[in-house]
Amino acid sequence: MKKALIVAPSWIGDTIMAQPLFARLQARHPGMQLDALAPRWVAPVLQRMNEISEVIDSPFGHGQLSLKPRWRLARQLAERNYDAVYVLPNSLKSALVPFLAGIPRRIGFIGESRYGLLNQRHRLDKSALPLMVERFAQLAEKPGTPPPRPIELPRINSSPADQQQTLAALGLARPARIAAFCPGAEYGPAKRWPATHFATLARKLAEQGFAIWLFGSPKDHPVAEEISHLAPGLCRNLCGTTSLAQAVDLLALADLVVCNDSGLMHVAAALDRPLVTLYGSSSPGFTPPLSKQADILSLKLACSPCFKRECPLGHLDCLNKLSPEHVFNACMNRIAA
Secondary structure, three states: OOEEEEEOOOOHHHHHHOHHHHHHHHHHOOOOEEEEEEOOOOHHHHOOOOOOOOEEEOOOOOOOOOHHHHHHHHHHHHOOOOOEEEEOOOOHHHHHHHHHOOOOEEEEEOOOOOOOOOOEEEOOOOOOOOOHHHHHHHOOOOOOOOOOOOOOOOOOOOOHHHHHHHHHHHOOOOOOOEEEEEOOOOOOHHHOOOHHHHHHHHHHHHHOOOEEEEOOOHHHHHHHHHHHHHOOOOEEEOOOOOOHHHHHHHHHOOOEEEEEOOHHHHHHHHOOOOEEEEOOOOOOOOOOOOOOOEEEEOOOOOOOOOOOOOOOOOOOHHHHOOOHHHHHHHHHHHHHO
């Protein structure tokens, strides 16, 4: 196989968890050109993977059918003469463009009513493949053949030159010690540790000589502002002021990262930074931070994981009762490890 296409997921964390699949494909087909069709909001992490040659923009938003634009994109892909395509999302729409493009081998899980769109079809055994990274790695194998283990940990790149360029572009000086907080979670408030707890942790880490940098999307800017207000003069709110590529570079500089279960948690793990992750309504059983430097904190209450966007009981005990002292001790242990 000389040339293959990846239809990438629409979530940052999922895209990072697909990187071991890309590495396996490249190992089996040395010199292969591996391109990715991806939404522009996940493209920067694909561009930081050694295995990906080119990222092609997928202009479709969540839920958009857009048949005519999909047909035009399929015609463009047909001209590239791909030997195979690996369709990572399980939706019908994600498999439609490769089918229309006439790519000879179309590989993926059967998924959402798309039996005829794929011709190398995998059936998902959730008990055999409990982790998402394992499910993606399965696509490198023949259907019915389990992926060899251990599966490598996902990795993305940030060079010293990238980091210096980002610091200069944002007018930032590198502090002696950086603690990065990622206080947002796209899924909903039931995955977000309280701002008051983050602020208390910021004060404790500042006493240890850390500068506190806050990362996230523009949607996370208000909660980061709240944390900054509660810990006056200690936090640099970078939410919404960096591109994703710049956030990758700055997180690569961090001496410690504290995250909710979020896309940036997976970024930090793939950069192999010392990481403490906080779980409330979600579970690390499916998409944990894949790093030997990551600690997972969860109170494992009887009511969690509930997988709800908002606490159905109204108290959010799974995160409210996860104390700043507990998290601070985990941070100190992780740094000392």
